[in-house]
Amino acid sequence: MNAPRFLILADRDFGPLTSKTANSIVRYLPDRTVAVLDSQLAGKTAQDVLGYGGAIPVVATMREGLAFKPEAVLIGIAPQGGRLPEHWRTWLAEALDAGCDIWSGLHTFLADDPMLVERARANGRKLLDLRKPPADLPVASGRAKDVDPLVVLTVGTDCNVGKMTAQLQLVDKLRSRGMRTNFVATGQTGIMIVGSGISVDAVVSDFTAGAAERLVLEASGDADIVLVEGQGSINHPGYSGVTLSLLHGSCPDALILCHQASRVYLGDYREASWVKIPPLTDYIRWYEDIGSAVHPTKVVGICLNTYDLDDAAARDAIARAERETGLPCTDPVRYDPAPLVDAIMAVRSRLSR
Amino acid sequence: MNAPRFLILADRDFGPLTSKTANSIVRYLPDRTVAVLDSQLAGKTAQDVLGYGGAIPVVATMREGLAFKPEAVLIGIAPQGGRLPEHWRTWLAEALDAGCDIWSGLHTFLADDPMLVERARANGRKLLDLRKPPADLPVASGRAKDVDPLVVLTVGTDCNVGKMTAQLQLVDKLRSRGMRTNFVATGQTGIMIVGSGISVDAVVSDFTAGAAERLVLEASGDADIVLVEGQGSINHPGYSGVTLSLLHGSCPDALILCHQASRVYLGDYREASWVKIPPLTDYIRWYEDIGSAVHPTKVVGICLNTYDLDDAAARDAIARAERETGLPCTDPVRYDPAPLVDAIMAVRSRLSR
Numbered sequence: 001m002n003a004p005r006f007l008i009l010a011d012r013d014f015g016p017l018t019s020k021t022a023n024s025i026v027r028y029l030p031d032r033t034v035a036v037l038d039s040q041l042a043g044k045t046a047q048d049v050l051g052y053g054g055a056i057p058v059v060a061t062m063r064e065g066l067a068f069k070p071e072a073v074l075i076g077i078a079p080q081g082g083r084l085p086e087h088w089r090t091w092l093a094e095a096l097d098a099g100c101d102i103w104s105g106l107h108t109f110l111a112d113d114p115m116l117v118e119r120a121r122a123n124g125r126k127l128l129d130l131r132k133p134p135a136d137l138p139v140a141s142g143r144a145k146d147v148d149p150l151v152v153l154t155v156g157t158d159c160n161v162g163k164m165t166a167q168l169q170l171v172d173k174l175r176s177r178g179m180r181t182n183f184v185a186t187g188q189t190g191i192m193i194v195g196s197g198i199s200v201d202a203v204v205s206d207f208t209a210g211a212a213e214r215l216v217l218e219a220s221g222d223a224d225i226v227l228v229e230g231q232g233s234i235n236h237p238g239y240s241g242v243t244l245s246l247l248h249g250s251c252p253d254a255l256i257l258c259h260q261a262s263r264v265y266l267g268d269y270r271e272a273s274w275v276k277i278p279p280l281t282d283y284i285r286w287y288e289d290i291g292s293a294v295h296p297t298k299v300v301g302i303c304l305n306t307y308d309l310d311d312a313a314a315r316d317a318i319a320r321a322e323r324e325t326g327l328p329c330t331d332p333v334r335y336d337p338a339p340l341v342d343a344i345m346a347v348r349s350r351l352s353r
Numbered sequence: 354m355n356a357p358r359f360l361i362l363a364d365r366d367f368g369p370l371t372s373k374t375a376n377s378i379v380r381y382l383p384d385r386t387v388a389v390l391d392s393q394l395a396g397k398t399a400q401d402v403l404g405y406g407g408a409i410p411v412v413a414t415m416r417e418g419l420a421f422k423p424e425a426v427l428i429g430i431a432p433q434g435g436r437l438p439e440h441w442r443t444w445l446a447e448a449l450d451a452g453c454d455i456w457s458g459l460h461t462f463l464a465d466d467p468m469l470v471e472r473a474r475a476n477g478r479k480l481l482d483l484r485k486p487p488a489d490l491p492v493a494s495g496r497a498k499d500v501d502p503l504v505v506l507t508v509g510t511d512c513n514v515g516k517m518t519a520q521l522q523l524v525d526k527l528r529s530r531g532m533r534t535n536f537v538a539t540g541q542t543g544i545m546i547v548g549s550g551i552s553v554d555a556v557v558s559d560f561t562a563g564a565a566e567r568l569v570l571e572a573s574g575d576a577d578i579v580l581v582e583g584q585g586s587i588n589h590p591g592y593s594g595v596t597l598s599l600l601h602g603s604c605p606d607a608l609i610l611c612h613q614a615s616r617v618y619l620g621d622y623r624e625a626s627w628v629k630i631p632p633l634t635d636y637i638r639w640y641e642d643i644g645s646a647v648h649p650t651k652v653v654g655i656c657l658n659t660y661d662l663d664d665a666a667a668r669d670a671i672a673r674a675e676r677e678t679g680l681p682c683t684d685p686v687r688y689d690p691a692p693l694v695d696a697i698m699a700v701r702s703r704l705s706r
Contacts, residue, residue, distance in 0.1 A: 142628075203558055204556065204558070236601075241561050248594070249591075286642065290593075294590050
C-alpha cells in the first residue's frame with residue numbers, strides 16, 4: 001500500500017505526548033504529510049512542536065489544510081470520550097467533498113456514522129477504519145512458537161513509551177546486516193505506517209492472542225527476524241490484558257523492554273499518582289516469568305525514550321539502566337540503535353534461529 | 354430475573370468435561386431444567402451422565418424435548434468451529450414455533466441469523482444472546498480498588514476447573530455467617546444462572562478490565578463481600594489476556610486458586626501435551642506478583658476439583674495441596690466449603706473490610 005498525501009487532524013492536542021498517532025506519521029511518513037490541523041498551534045511547524053518533522057505546517061482550519069491538496073485526512077488523536085465531536089464531523093464532511101479519503105484508527109468506526117457514509121458515497125471516497133479487526137480470528141493455538149524466524153516483541157513499562165518506534169528504528173539496521181526482517185503492526189498507527197496489521201486492542205478478548213499468532217505466522221514465511229510491535233504494559237490497569245495476549249499469542253524468543261526515562265507514574269493515571277512505575281528489574285521478572293510460562297523468552301535489551309532530557313541526562317539515564325539490568329541499553333531514536341541490534345543478533349545466534 | 358423452564362441443547366457432547374454450560378445449569382437450576390437433548394445419550398438421566406442432576410431425562414430429538422413443555426431452549430455446548438450447525442438451526446426454529454425463547458452464550462450471535470430473527474418475530478419469542486457485551490464499557494480507571502466490600506476473585510490453573518462453581522458454593526455459606534454477599538458473573542453460564550453480568554471474554558480487549566471494574570462497582574453498594582467469577586488462566590496461551598484483565602480490573606483483595614487435581618496439561622491443548630500445568634506455588638507467585646502490581650492481593654485458599662477421584666484419592670490430593678502451598682484447601686462441591694469460608698472471613702477481618 002502506498003500512503004496517500006495526508007492532512008493530519010490533531011486539533012487542540014498536537015504535542016509530544018498527546019498526539020501519538022499524528023507524531024508517528026510525521027516521524028515515519030514526513031514526505032506524505034502536507035499539514036497538521038491544530039487551531040491552537042497554527043503558524044508553527046511540526047519541528048517547532050515535536051522537535052522533528054521539519055517544515056510541515058500547522059494550520060487552523062480544514063479549509064487551510066485542504067489548500068495543501070491532501071489525498072486523505074488522517075485522524076491523529078483520539079477525541080475525549082471516544083465520540084467524534086460535531087465540528088470534527090463537519091470538517092470530515094468538508095474533506096470528503098474536497099475529494100479526500102478519511103483514515104481513522106478510533107475505536108468508534110466511521111462506517112457507523114450514516115452522514116459520513118453517505119457523504120463518502122456521494123463523493124466516491126473511502127472511509128478507512130484501520131482499527132476494525134478481521135471477522136474470522138481464531139483462539140491462539142500456539143503455532144507461533146514453531147515458526148522459523150527469531151520473534152522479537154517490544155514490551156513496556158507503560159503505554160506510549162516508544163514500543164512501536166523502537167521496532168521501526170531497528171528494521172533497516174537489521175536488514176543492513178543481511179537479515180530479512182519483517183515488522184508486524186499490532187496497533188492503528190503501525191498499520192497506517194506499514195499498510196497492514198491488526199489493531200489487537202480492538203479484538204474481542206478471547207481472540208486477541210489468536211490475532212497476534214496469525215500476524216506472526218503471516219510474517220514468518222520470508223523472514224529471518226520478525227519484530228512484533230508491543231502494546232500497553234503488564235501492570236497497566238486498563239490494558240494489561242492486551243499486553244499479555246500479545247506476549248502469549250506471539251510466542252517471542254526475545255523481548256526488548258521500553259521505558260521513558262523521566263516517567264514516574266503510569267501516564268493514563270497521572271492525576272491520581274496511582275500506579276508508580278517500579279524498577280526495570282521488576283518488569284524483566286514479570287515479562288520473563290509470565291511469558292516463559294507459554295514459550296521461553298528473555299529480555300535482551302532496554303530501549304530508553306529520552307526525548308525530554310538533555311544529552312548529558314540522557315546518557316546518564318542509559319548508563320544507569322544498563323547498570324540496573326545488566327543489559328544493553330540505548331535510545332534508538334536519538335543515538336545509535338547498534339546495542340539493540342547486536343543483542344538481537346546475539347540471541348539469534350545463540351538460539352540458532 | 355426468574356429462570357424459565359429450560360430444555361438444554363447439548364447434542365453429542367453432554368458429559369462431565371465437555372458441556373460446561375449445560376452442566377452448570379443442571380447443577381444450579383435443576384428445578385428449571387426439563388430435559389437435555391443429546392442424541393447419543395438418549396434414555397439416560399443427568400445423574401447417569403454427570404453424577405448429579407437426578408432424574409432429568411436425556412432425549413434424542415427436539416420433538417421429544419418439546420414434549421416436556423420447556424419455556425426456553427438453552428444452548429449448553431459450543432459447536433465445533435463456532436458456527437451453528439444447520440440441523441441446530443432447524444431445531445431452534447422448531448422450538449421457536451413451539452413457543453420457546455432461545456438462550457445462547459455463543460460468540461456468534463443468534464440475532465445475526467436472519468432466519469432465526471424472522472422466526473422469533475413471527476412467533477413473538479425472544480433470542481437472548483447472553484455473551485453480547487454492553488456497548489458503552491469504559492477503560493478501567495482503577496475505581497474497583499476503592500470499594501468498601503472485600504473483593505474475592507477465583508483464579509485458575511486452567512479453563513474449566515471450577516472457578517464459577519467454587520464461588521457459587523460459597524455464596525450461601527457466607528450469607529449464613531451474616532455476610533451480605535454478591536456474586537458477579539463474568540461468563541455466559543454465570544449470567545444464565547444469576548440473571549446478570551458481562552461475559553468479559555466477548556468484550557473488546559481495551560475494555561475488558563473496564564467491564565470487570567463496572568461489575569465490581571455495581572455489586573458493591575449493598576455488600577460486605579463481592580465474589581467475582583474468574584476466567585481462564587494466566588498461563589493459558591489463548592485466554593490469558595482475559596484472565597489478567599479480570600485480575601487488574603476487579604482489584605481483588607483476595608484470590609482463591611482453583612485446580613482440577615487430576616489435570617496435567619492445559620485442557621484446550623491436551624492433544625499436543627503442550628503446556629504442562631506447573632506446581633500450584635508457581636501460580637500463586639504469578640497471580641500475587643502480577644496482581645499486586647495494580648492492587649495488593651493474596652491467594653488465601655485452594656479450591657480443588659476432585660470430581661474424577663475416589664474419596665481416598667480426593668482427600669489425599671487436598672492434603673497434598675495444603676502441604677505444598679501452606680494454604681487451606683477443599684473441594685467445595687464434594688466436601689464442606691468451610692475452610693475457604695474461614696479463609697475469606699479471616700482476610701476480611703485482617704483488612705477490616
